[in-house]
Amino acid sequence: MRRQPTGEMEPKNYMNFSELGLSQKVLSAVEAAGYTTPTPIQAQAIPEVLKRRDVLGIAQTGTGKTAAFTLPMITMLEQGRARARMPRTLILEPTRELAAQVEESFVKYGKNHKLSMALLIGGVSFDDQDAKLMRGVDVLIATPGRLLDHFERGRLLLTGVELLVIDEADRMLDMGFIPDIERICKLVPFTRQTLFFSATMPPEIQRLTETFLSSPARIEVAKPASTAANVAQRLVATGSKDFEKRDVLRNLIRSAGHIQNGIIFCNRKRDVATLHKSLVKHGFNAAALHGDMDQRARMQALESFRNGETTLLVASDVAARGLDIPAVSHVFNFDVPFHAEDYVHRIGRTGRAGRSGEAFTLVSRLDKKSLEAIKKLIGQNIEWVGSETSPVELESRNTEVTEPREPREPREGKRRGRRGGRGRRPEKQASAPERTESAPKSRNPEHKPHNPEPKAAPKPQNGISSDASQLPAFLLRPVAGRRTEPAG
Numbered sequence: 001m002r003r004q005p006t007g008e009m010e011p012k013n014y015m016n017f018s019e020l021g022l023s024q025k026v027l028s029a030v031e032a033a034g035y036t037t038p039t040p041i042q043a044q045a046i047p048e049v050l051k052r053r054d055v056l057g058i059a060q061t062g063t064g065k066t067a068a069f070t071l072p073m074i075t076m077l078e079q080g081r082a083r084a085r086m087p088r089t090l091i092l093e094p095t096r097e098l099a100a101q102v103e104e105s106f107v108k109y110g111k112n113h114k115l116s117m118a119l120l121i122g123g124v125s126f127d128d129q130d131a132k133l134m135r136g137v138d139v140l141i142a143t144p145g146r147l148l149d150h151f152e153r154g155r156l157l158l159t160g161v162e163l164l165v166i167d168e169a170d171r172m173l174d175m176g177f178i179p180d181i182e183r184i185c186k187l188v189p190f191t192r193q194t195l196f197f198s199a200t201m202p203p204e205i206q207r208l209t210e211t212f213l214s215s216p217a218r219i220e221v222a223k224p225a226s227t228a229a230n231v232a233q234r235l236v237a238t239g240s241k242d243f244e245k246r247d248v249l250r251n252l253i254r255s256a257g258h259i260q261n262g263i264i265f266c267n268r269k270r271d272v273a274t275l276h277k278s279l280v281k282h283g284f285n286a287a288a289l290h291g292d293m294d295q296r297a298r299m300q301a302l303e304s305f306r307n308g309e310t311t312l313l314v315a316s317d318v319a320a321r322g323l324d325i326p327a328v329s330h331v332f333n334f335d336v337p338f339h340a341e342d343y344v345h346r347i348g349r350t351g352r353a354g355r356s357g358e359a360f361t362l363v364s365r366l367d368k369k370s371l372e373a374i375k376k377l378i379g380q381n382i383e384w385v386g387s388e389t390s391p392v393e394l395e396s397r398n399t400e401v402t403e404p405r406e407p408r409e410p411r412e413g414k415r416r417g418r419r420g421g422r423g424r425r426p427e428k429q430a431s432a433p434e435r436t437e438s439a440p441k442s443r444n445p446e447h448k449p450h451n452p453e454p455k456a457a458p459k460p461q462n463g464i465s466s467d468a469s470q471l472p473a474f475l476l477r478p479v480a481g482r483r484t485e486p487a488g
Helices: 024-032 040-050 065-076 096-109 126-135 144-152 169-174 178-187 203-212 242-255 269-281 295-306 340-347 365-378 391-401 426-437
Strands: 055-058 089-092 117-120 139-142 163-166 193-198 217-220 231-237 262-265 286-289 312-315 330-333 357-363
Touching: 024 065, 024 096, 040 055, 040 065, 040 193, 040 217, 055 065, 065 096, 065 163, 065 193, 089 144, 089 178, 096 117, 096 139, 096 295, 117 126, 117 144, 126 144, 139 144, 144 178, 169 178, 169 193, 169 203, 169 340, 178 203, 193 203, 242 269, 242 330, 242 357, 269 286, 269 312, 286 295, 295 312, 330 340, 340 357, 340 365
Parallel strands: 055 193, 055 217, 089 139, 089 163, 117 139, 163 193, 231 357, 262 312, 262 330, 286 312, 330 357
Antiparallel strands: none
């Protein structure tokens, strides 16, 4: 196949999986799963992986990236055997849900093989995972944090890794896993084969590929950060208060009567719990999914949504990347995402496998900057719900809300100075000298103060008044151990 000088793959149309070079056992499993035609990312990536080339794959979510590396890996693992604590292949995923989903893919497509696998994720006992590693595994699927925990405990060796897969790399960047990824890449052999998949290519990810990939085959089936054409995107104007947004969301769900199921995304975990309780209170069939839930509760919520027991899934961005739920009809963004790239991944949960989908985003007056970043990233305008609502009208509403108030007139009887301060009060200032001329009160209740006729005060000496009546009472007390000498 002729390659372009830039390293990008020249597109080639494959009619079925039998032309990609997969083994007969893998083809039988693919056929049993009901698939006959590969997606563009699968058609271009699988032959290059079988040639043991490094691959840089850029594609939208829902395009079959998982099978693009799962199928050739199973073919390559038909020969050879694993050794204790030394996995042959390593797949890194950003979340537990994605790691468990990849494990399901290996079970489905590798049913004709006797491959040993281990899943290293949080929320599961270390002892059970150590037992699998001791028996030796062909495929190790892990999140970066738990993988390094096993390595630092001395229970895992990475010197036998022949193939390394870094999936959802841009999500790894958002979650702060890039330092862990760099460390893991230095622990595996330099001669390994590396497969790198991402939906977007920010500068940090580009630097990572240039460092750890060797002359990769760049496969780009769609421009980075593009949205699927079969997903109808809409914007919904709402107030900035949470209770206003919840009310708008409930009305939006009720008005769309053809909702099969839907995912509602929030930016914060606490908002996920609050919104879930509100929806259940108002009679909606909803479940919650966020990172603070234990692994069993997360898997139960995800499974109930997949099998149709739950209609609405309120989730944080932990569910926005790579989860394979083909029949999602609607996506609701309760919050405009902080990062514009997350918008692409969120709405990518609907419209999968050629189906059509709808995505609604609630926008308040505080979301103008984030909304402009999303439009700039995807390179297209998004339609507003309702003919009476438009960005111009929304902006005018915002101006009316944020218009400054007129300054209040000062109250009568309280004068203000030229510089804005209150005027002086001569009454209190005039009465101040009278307070200093009054005689000090005695502490003895029987003592009656003697008030002689006022006389001219003698001239003070050395700046000290000689009139004892002018002094406070505590200065007239004798001080023990101190002699007083006559003045002069």
